Amino acid sequence: MKNQSKWWQSAVFYQIYPRSFADGNGDGIGDLKGIIQKLDYLQNLGIDAIWLSPHFPSPYVDCGYDVSDYRGVAPEYGTMEDFKEFLRGAHGRGIRVVLDLVLNHTSDQHTWFQESRMDKTNPKRDWYIWKSTENGEPPNNWYSTFGGSAWELDPVTNEYYYHYFFKEQPDLNWKNPEVWEAMFNEARFWLDMGVDGFRLDAVGTIFEDERYENRPETMTQEGLFRLSHEAKNDEMNAEVLKYWMEMFHRQVDQPEVHQVTRELRKVIDEYDDRVLIGETDDIAFYGDNNNELHLNFNFPLMRTPKISAEHVRNNQKTRLAALASWAWPCNTFGNHDSARVFTNYGDGKNNELQARLYIMLLLTLKGTPFLYNGEEIGMSDLAISDPKLFRDPLGTLFYGWAKSELGLSEDEAIQVGASRGRDKCRTPMQWKNEVNGGFSPAGVNPWLQVNIDYSSGINVADQVKNPDSLFSFYQRALNLRKKSKALTLGEFELIAVQPKDVLYYTRTFENEVVSILLNMDSKPQSIILNPKVNIKKVLLTNTQKIEEGTLKRMTLLPYHGIVFI
Numbered sequence: 001m002k003n004q005s006k007w008w009q010s011a012v013f014y015q016i017y018p019r020s021f022a023d024g025n026g027d028g029i030g031d032l033k034g035i036i037q038k039l040d041y042l043q044n045l046g047i048d049a050i051w052l053s054p055h056f057p058s059p060y061v062d063c064g065y066d067v068s069d070y071r072g073v074a075p076e077y078g079t080m081e082d083f084k085e086f087l088r089g090a091h092g093r094g095i096r097v098v099l100d101l102v103l104n105h106t107s108d109q110h111t112w113f114q115e116s117r118m119d120k121t122n123p124k125r126d127w128y129i130w131k132s133t134e135n136g137e138p139p140n141n142w143y144s145t146f147g148g149s150a151w152e153l154d155p156v157t158n159e160y161y162y163h164y165f166f167k168e169q170p171d172l173n174w175k176n177p178e179v180w181e182a183m184f185n186e187a188r189f190w191l192d193m194g195v196d197g198f199r200l201d202a203v204g205t206i207f208e209d210e211r212y213e214n215r216p217e218t219m220t221q222e223g224l225f226r227l228s229h230e231a232k233n234d235e236m237n238a239e240v241l242k243y244w245m246e247m248f249h250r251q252v253d254q255p256e257v258h259q260v261t262r263e264l265r266k267v268i269d270e271y272d273d274r275v276l277i278g279e280t281d282d283i284a285f286y287g288d289n290n291n292e293l294h295l296n297f298n299f300p301l302m303r304t305p306k307i308s309a310e311h312v313r314n315n316q317k318t319r320l321a322a323l324a325s326w327a328w329p330c331n332t333f334g335n336h337d338s339a340r341v342f343t344n345y346g347d348g349k350n351n352e353l354q355a356r357l358y359i360m361l362l363l364t365l366k367g368t369p370f371l372y373n374g375e376e377i378g379m380s381d382l383a384i385s386d387p388k389l390f391r392d393p394l395g396t397l398f399y400g401w402a403k404s405e406l407g408l409s410e411d412e413a414i415q416v417g418a419s420r421g422r423d424k425c426r427t428p429m430q431w432k433n434e435v436n437g438g439f440s441p442a443g444v445n446p447w448l449q450v451n452i453d454y455s456s457g458i459n460v461a462d463q464v465k466n467p468d469s470l471f472s473f474y475q476r477a478l479n480l481r482k483k484s485k486a487l488t489l490g491e492f493e494l495i496a497v498q499p500k501d502v503l504y505y506t507r508t509f510e511n512e513v514v515s516i517l518l519n520m521d522s523k524p525q526s527i528i529l530n531p532k533v534n535i536k537k538v539l540l541t542n543t544q545k546i547e548e549g550t551l552k553r554m555t556l557l558p559y560h561g562i563v564f565i
């Protein structure tokens, strides 16, 4: 692996959520022209690859993850020519482009579904999962993970269709080989154009248990919502997970999925050097002999209320030990479905310092890092205070349940909707200290509310020119990583150190050894290093420079990190 490393092993990926990244034509919605204008910015930041969230035509019920044409470009994002210009522009700057491929479902507006629903004998009928019942009730009591029954009665033929997500996202029937062929051809369309691979959306949901047996009625979805709202410790969280599994295990992670990922890998291997990334943390998706997905996210790393040293150590020990020698790790702290790093892990007092510490961690762990647009300037979650301004239907769902199931007041329910919905992390990118954060011109209402903290330094223009900004720190950290074989491809070794809140590890590639020492706590930590450790050079630190030389005892400041050789 050392000698023939792949580009995606040393690359840093940057996720662009197109609707919110850059509004090139000033209509309030991000677009491809906007992204093209920001390619220099991305190159200057120092990322190597873009994961573009869906840019396809979509009625936008699930914010683009309801695709109505896999070969198109959403008209509000531009044209196919714009896409090609974007791809050329990115490649011209040495930046790869990975698209989002939604395999499990299409939009109900996709022509495949429109044909499928027309009549029971339509050639595309069997492309989706249709069932009739004698009593008129849904075929079973399965839930959609986005609320309510997983079955929708379609009046055209009086049969139910299955949807794991919203009812506007009917599941494709992957038991039908025509679906495989059609979807793989959609993938080839973009591969032929030169895109560098795919992030596979919700890959674990492609098949269902074909027995379609009822789930036990021990818990309702509303009850589980209540339980998860009340869960304040690990024990209760474990209980929530247990009920969730009982509720959904017939609908996710069925063994047949691996047939699809194996076949898709063959498709990808028809091309030179492309990559497949799974939206899953199940390491089984690496395959049994490097024959499925190249990368699967280490989501357990980010599923914690606090990124403590202990959590990271346990996570790394478990994850790395579980991976086959050829399987490459992949780490992230945020995406368009989760709370932002800055809000999620910040203690409220040291958020910026912590953000610097966590990017040091992410860029020095073994594995491919994924960043989410806006984190480099410290964008935080926005608590939208008017439910009419929610754009993610999940926000609206949870807001309703907070009132009906938890009996919360209007204001409290809005807070629940805003924090459990996903608009919070999808707000427009803050480019300047100007109206709308410089995302859209004055007088235009961006599609989703802008966080007004753009006026207090959380914007690109101010940070790019300030060498002490979070942006500049990201840039330095990315540059350091890029130059170091140890930090990109090196072996990872945890070093024992006291106290337990300090994380200490090395990355080694041939003769290059880089050490990383991170105080993951809000208190200063006095540590004693092995007398043989000689700090020749501090490569990066997020607070103050440590004196170089042989140090036996040193004090790390709160959330202090150093990378040294």
Ligand code: GLC
Binding pocket: 062, 065, 066, 102, 165, 201, 202, 279, 336, 337
């Ligand atoms: C994935 C996406 C999420 C979407 C869902 C259904 O989890 O990341 O945004 O809602 O799949 O497509």
